[in-house]
Amino acid sequence: MSRICQIDIDDCGLPTPTPEVEQERKVAVFDLLEDNSFILVARDGKIAPAGPFAMKLGIRDRRLVIDIRNETGAQVGELQLSLGPFRQVVKDYYQICGSYFDAVKHLPPSQIEAIDMARRGIHNEGARILQERLEGKAEMDIDTARRLFTLVCVLHFGG
Helix, strand or coil: CCCEEEEEECCCCCCCCCHHHHHHHHHHHHHHHHCCCEEECCCCCCCCCCCCEEEEEEEECCEEEEEEECCCCCEEEEEEEECHHHHHHHHHHHHHHHHHHHHHHHCCHHHHHHHHHHHHHHHHHHHHHHHHHCCCCEEECHHHHHHHHHHHHHHHHHC
């Protein structure tokens, strides 16, 4: 039951995403809801709330805000992370994704595969940073972290 059962993106005030960014978002949300592992960690001597969780991601005051609620809609946590540690990896990720989308149109499969390997490496780095930043607050597997990092990138696109 320690999982995310619903995810929403607060993109109010953000520019309309490109079709590629919107597709990344849809795939990340779909994959995340299909299979994820997310656990809130007990803090301040309190018992950690049990899932499943409804999650809303947004940016407020230059911070990533993760609003976490239980199945009844009651807030069970709010995690806020500085966006600073994500800036360079998000920038690198968007650059390599741009190269990948161009490569798919013009390059042979062997070159596309090399670019895709680099893209996955940067994506893994972003997921690792997310896991580190949430250490002591929440735990998740690498696949969940990768999908959430994609959604962080979507928010960065507009912010």
